[in-house]
Amino acid sequence: MTGPADLIVTGAKIVTVDSSFGIAEAVAVRDDKIIAVGGAAYLVAKAITKSTVIAFPELGMEAIHEFEVKDMPVTLAVDARGTSIHIEGPKIWSQKIAGRIDTVEVE
Secondary structure (H helix, E strand, C coil), X not given: CCCCCCEEEEEEEEECCCCCCCEEXXXXXXXXXXXXXXXXXXXXXXXXXXXXXXXXXXXXXXXXXXXXXXXXXXXXXXCCCCCEHHHHHHHHHHXXXXXXXXXXXXX
């Protein structure tokens, strides 16, 4: 199955369980399966289909670019009603995860 990720986590510390046990800062998930691991820039770069320098070409990589993207991974942190994913997200996922794992009370 193809298509955009259902979930993209960035700014995290993700240990890859491969031969190098490397550290990544982003992971993309679709249909409960990991589909990409890497830096946030890597995940975003996969969505860029065209890049055009529109200003300050003399600055090289610091020039202003226009990007055309397809299936761009975007996270909306605060919606039009002021609801923050940083507050609501943990509540929602705590409920979803609670039914999947045993919890242990620590005193």
